Amino acid sequence: xxxxxxxxxxxxxxxxRTIGKEAAQRLxxxxxxxxxxKQVALESxxxxxxxxxxxxxxxxxxxxAYAFLNSTFPGTINNLSAADFLWTIQYKVIRELAxxxxxxxxxxxxxxxxxxxxxxxxxxIHADMDFRSDRIVRLYGESEASPEKRLMDKDAKRRVNxxxxxxxxxxxxxxxxxxxxxGVLGIERCVQLLVELAQQG
Amino acid sequence: xxxxxxxxxxxxxxxxRTIGKEAAQRLxxxxxxxxxxKQVALESxxxxxxxxxxxxxxxxxxxxAYAFLNSTFPGTINNLSAADFLWTIQYKVIRELAxxxxxxxxxxxxxxxxxxxxxxxxxxIHADMDFRSDRIVRLYGESEASPEKRLMDKDAKRRVNxxxxxxxxxxxxxxxxxxxxxGVLGIERCVQLLVELAQQG
Numbered sequence: 401x402x403x404x405x406x407x408x409x410x411x412x413x414x415x416x417r418t419i420g421k422e423a424a425q426r427l428x429x430x431x432x433x434x435x436x437x438k439q440v441a442l443e444s445x446x447x448x449x450x451x452x453x454x455x456x457x458x459x460x461x462x463x464x465a466y467a468f469l470n471s472t473f474p475g476t477i478n479n480l481s482a483a484d485f486l487w488t489i490q491y492k493v494i495r496e497l498a499x500x501x502x503x504x505x506x507x508x509x510x511x512x513x514x515x516x517x518x519x520x521x522x523x524x525i526h527a528d529m530d531f532r533s534d535r536i537v538r539l540y541g542e543s544e545a546s547p548e549k550r551l552m553d554k555d556a557k558r559r560v561n562x563x564x565x566x567x568x569x570x571x572x573x574x575x576x577x578x579x580x581x582x583g584v585l586g587i588e589r590c591v592q593l594l595v596e597l598a599q600q601g
Numbered sequence: 602x603x604x605x606x607x608x609x610x611x612x613x614x615x616x617x618r619t620i621g622k623e624a625a626q627r628l629x630x631x632x633x634x635x636x637x638x639k640q641v642a643l644e645s646x647x648x649x650x651x652x653x654x655x656x657x658x659x660x661x662x663x664x665x666a667y668a669f670l671n672s673t674f675p676g677t678i679n680n681l682s683a684a685d686f687l688w689t690i691q692y693k694v695i696r697e698l699a700x701x702x703x704x705x706x707x708x709x710x711x712x713x714x715x716x717x718x719x720x721x722x723x724x725x726i727h728a729d730m731d732f733r734s735d736r737i738v739r740l741y742g743e744s745e746a747s748p749e750k751r752l753m754d755k756d757a758k759r760r761v762n763x764x765x766x767x768x769x770x771x772x773x774x775x776x777x778x779x780x781x782x783x784g785v786l787g788i789e790r791c792v793q794l795l796v797e798l799a800q801q802g
Contacts, residue, residue, distance in 0.1 A: 574782075581778040
């Protein structure tokens with residue numbers, strides 16, 4: 401395997417984003433998370449016509465509430481919900497970013513979107529509830545009232561979203577080349593493992 | 602984390618057993634797979650009375666066919682099927698082996714049995730169907746007719762057995778500290794990763 405692209409899926413609060421960002425920095429490659437991918441998509445000037453021409457990427461209509469793109473593109477677009485519209489754009493953007501060269505991509509089902517490429521290292525970062533609860537309270541200023549509920553809600557949303565768009569189970573080891581418990585192994589060691597595997601690849 | 606014990610769960614044909622055995626050799630610690638654990642259990646002279654006294658380890662009656670212990674202990678033992686009887690013995694044996702010191706244990710739901718210990722590295726090894734098919738035909742002399750079917754059967758049995766005795770999903774990343782795709786990463790690199798993590802632990 402020659403690794404050029406690392407994808408990082410993660411449980412909320414596990415430090416997956418931090419691990420991906422730090423690994424990208426040490427490897428000297430671009431880092432993209434879902435916000436950056438969204439921004440790139442919008443700045444790229446994609447419009448509904450583009451989506452019409454690339455409808456084969458659309459995985460079907462979402463049953464979920466119309467998402468944050470609604471403010472930009474109200475209602476449905478070529479019978480796609482806003483969530484599906486965004487998925488379609490991001491699918492295309494992630495494919496194109498991968499074509500540009502080595503990078504780290506966090507989130508957005510990138511492991512699935514790039515599953516046919518042989519130059520990727522697909523990873524999943526998770527941790528126990530205590531580790532994640534402590535982390536989101538400490539770093540994100542989340543309410544201490546029920547960080548566990550917040551974690552379970554976020555995990556559930558990611559699980560449902562992943563299943564909807566990929567028809568696979570979120571967190572199944574078989575979807576990834578490497579999965580790590582960041583709470584047990586430590587954030588720093590997880591970064592090192594990603595960097596070593598990418599460099600040796 | 603101070604790692605003394607490595608548990609290795611694995612898909613059939615993924616090389617998990619080979620990886621665990623080689624890692625144990627390099628670390629200079631004992632290696633136990635399910636056959637060895639079974640042998641230790643039988644040689645230890647466990648008998649039905651022992652099981653009676655340690656009934657709290659029994660996870661309930663198995664719905665599955667009476668297993669290979671039937672020839673030794675026909676029928677049921679204190680209302681345990683032979684499969685559950687063996688599970689109960691092996692549960693105890695694995696706990697005791699872990700008490701004796703650093704080791705590598707492959708199979709037998711050892712990740713679950715030792716889940717409360719903080720000195721374990723729980724791992725899961727898997728690989729794509731092509732890699733595993735080629736491997737079982739080449740190494741185990743499996744029939745080339747339908748190695749995929751053989752793999753799916755073995756995986757299904759392990760999945761059902763794991764779910765029955767642990768109430769967890771086999772192969773879920775969250776059950777393990779580290780999962781590796783041996784087909785993509787390579788057997789040798791998987792061995793190195795286990796050894797490094799155990800030594801650094």
